[in-house]
Amino acid sequence: MNDRSLLADEAPLVFAGSPLDRCEVERRDPELIAGFREHPKARLILLVQGDPILTPGNQLAKSAFAEAQWHARPHSIVFLGKDETGPLFAAEADTAVFDAPAVPARQAGMTMPHEDSAIYAQAKSLLAWHERHQFCAVCGHRSDVAAGGAKRVCPSCGAEHFPRVDPVVIMLVIDGERCLLGRQAEWPEGMWSALAGFVEPAETLEEACAREVREETGVVVDIASIRYVFTQPWPFPSSIMVGLVAKATKTEVKVDKQELEQARWFSREEVRAMLEGRHAEAELPPSIAVARRLTELWAAEKI
Numbered sequence: 001m002n003d004r005s006l007l008a009d010e011a012p013l014v015f016a017g018s019p020l021d022r023c024e025v026e027r028r029d030p031e032l033i034a035g036f037r038e039h040p041k042a043r044l045i046l047l048v049q050g051d052p053i054l055t056p057g058n059q060l061a062k063s064a065f066a067e068a069q070w071h072a073r074p075h076s077i078v079f080l081g082k083d084e085t086g087p088l089f090a091a092e093a094d095t096a097v098f099d100a101p102a103v104p105a106r107q108a109g110m111t112m113p114h115e116d117s118a119i120y121a122q123a124k125s126l127l128a129w130h131e132r133h134q135f136c137a138v139c140g141h142r143s144d145v146a147a148g149g150a151k152r153v154c155p156s157c158g159a160e161h162f163p164r165v166d167p168v169v170i171m172l173v174i175d176g177e178r179c180l181l182g183r184q185a186e187w188p189e190g191m192w193s194a195l196a197g198f199v200e201p202a203e204t205l206e207e208a209c210a211r212e213v214r215e216e217t218g219v220v221v222d223i224a225s226i227r228y229v230f231t232q233p234w235p236f237p238s239s240i241m242v243g244l245v246a247k248a249t250k251t252e253v254k255v256d257k258q259e260l261e262q263a264r265w266f267s268r269e270e271v272r273a274m275l276e277g278r279h280a281e282a283e284l285p286p287s288i289a290v291a292r293r294l295t296e297l298w299a300a301e302k303i
């Protein structure tokens, strides 16, 4: 695994680089969190069914808490942390009393300043988790929000439940001057991307990478060659995308049609053409995606 200097001179990834202090210690004190709501500079971000509201300048709308709290769905307010202005909260908008145009999440991610996209990603993942985990997974009783939304506690059996983060490996498999890309049948025509898959229990990131590549394409990678490139929070609903690069040792492609429609090797020249939009038939995902950043780095011979 290499260090982050690989990306030091690169533009920040969408959804990464939050400026917030998540206030781990203050969260333990419910009175302190309640007091933050009274702070004159406290602000609230409202999401409309998971999508953000942007200002005319394409920033994430952060409204004064005192007024915006009345537009929040009851019991949905969570504490995100503090920035240099003050405390910041998030909630799902109560669409019965609040009607504002929201921007679809992926589009907003590419439009917002990246600090805002990271704050939004935290809000989206956290609110989605609370929405789906209102009952104790141990005993089935309704659980309570605790630590300002950083966990839930069951009043019946005492179990604590923490927001989940699901690791996904996404890897560019290399064979000298070519790389392996795949496409799924439901993607837009001509769209190709790096291979990816969820990490399974009791599996290292390297093992997950090698397994997914083998399962989907029959290609075998050298586990010792796998290098970490970067991670990106991916709030759909709460993944962490782990970008890797791996070297192939067996390059024959035999696609598992249940996973992929096609997979094939692309030359570095072809990938450059795809990135520049001048490939006759193939293109890569938009700039929001980890796969694009991996191919950009490889095309520039940085990985």
Ligand SMILES: [Zn+2]
Pocket: 136, 137, 138, 139, 140, 141, 154, 155, 156, 157, 158, 159
């Ligand atoms: Zn319980």
